[in-house]
Amino acid sequence: MPTTLTLKNIPDAVYDRLKLSAEAHRRSMNSEAIVCLEAVLLPAKVAPTERLARARELRAALPKGKFRARDIDALKREGRS
Numbered sequence: 001m002p003t004t005l006t007l008k009n010i011p012d013a014v015y016d017r018l019k020l021s022a023e024a025h026r027r028s029m030n031s032e033a034i035v036c037l038e039a040v041l042l043p044a045k046v047a048p049t050e051r052l053a054r055a056r057e058l059r060a061a062l063p064k065g066k067f068r069a070r071d072i073d074a075l076k077r078e079g080r081s
Contacts (some may be wrong), residue, residue, distance in 0.1 A: 007033075018032055021036070
């Protein structure tokens, strides 16, 4: 049976993001909060075969050759600037 939850002292930034997200998805604030909580607390289960297939797909998309640790670190930093 569903239960009622009251939230207090929600930071303004969190409230604003939730409101924008609710409007973008054409949901009430309550419904949007539930969807957000479900996404974090009840993540969709992915079958091991699906996860493995996705990993192989990603690996196949990588350039051929060996990756050195310094190259990997440089690529990670590249996306942070």
